[in-house]
Amino acid sequence: MIDKSSSVAKERSTAREDRFQGHDYYNLDELLSDDHLLAREAVRAWVKQEVSPIIEEYSERAECPTHLFKGLAEIGAFGPSLPAEYGGGGMDEIAYGIIMQELERGDSGIRSMASVQGxxxxxxxYKFGSEEQRRKYLPKLASGEFIGCFGLTEPDHGSNPAGMVTNVKDDGDAYILNGAKMWITNSPVADLAVVWAKREDGKVIGLIVEKDMPG
Incomplete structure (x- = not known):
């Protein structure tokens, strides 16, 4: 069992000894709850142990340290503010920001991977999918069993939805999706993608596309 009071006190004191910790000139830490500080302590410790010692080597080889995904899930970095019933952490947005900030201190790519996933x-x-889709995908994404990516950016129009060329047509029994995306974080290791495309009426919608779907 964690002694919350001693753990929080330790987090406050060791923050001053961390050479990567900026000065808290406005005493913003005093506005954080004990739960926020515990989350920060846990993620910071994980980053120091698992990310910092190996990330430079992976960066030089231009490789993704996929073995870190399980650890990211275990520290609650995937969907920390989503409801627990779907595998999320049920935390507030401040906690989410703290978790991402700590990951960023270790490596921007790891933070970006977790941000995209969550x-x-x-x-x-969670927001726009059906209940069936929530039950099917969210727990597996939260646990790291599935890795996801976000398909918005296109070769000729960047991330501008108004200029989007990728289109989708409802063919009755299936959707026909045509187009190209690029610069998609997580795509080389993703099991599924949320792909954004225009319908025939010009409305932009998102589609869940699994890696092994035909097409």
Whole structure:
């Protein structure tokens, strides 16, 4: 069992000894709850142990350290503010920001991977997906069993939805999706993608596309 009071006190004191910790000139830490500080302590410790020692080597080889995904899930970095019933952490947005800040201190790519997984894949499915889709995908994304990506950016129009060329047609029994995307974070290792495309009426919609779907 964690002694919350001693753990929080330790987090406050060791923050001053961390050479990567900026000065808290406005005493913003005093506005954080004990739960926020515990989350920060846990993620910071994980980054120091698992990310910092190996990330430079992976960066030089231009490789993704996929073995870190399980650990990211275990520390609650995937969908921390989504409801627990779908595998999320049930935390507030401040906690989400703290977790991402700590990951960023270790490596921007790792933070980006987690941000995409939680905010650009899991959240759209939670917010706009059917209950069947939530039950099917969110727990597996939260646990790291599935890795997701967010398909918006296109070769000729960047991330401008108004200029989007990728289109989708409802063929009755299936959707026909045509187009190209690029610069998609997580795509080389993703099991599914939330792909954004224009319908025939010009409305932009998102589609869940699994890696092994035909087409």
């Amino acid at each position: 905010s650009l894949v899991m959240y759209p499915i």
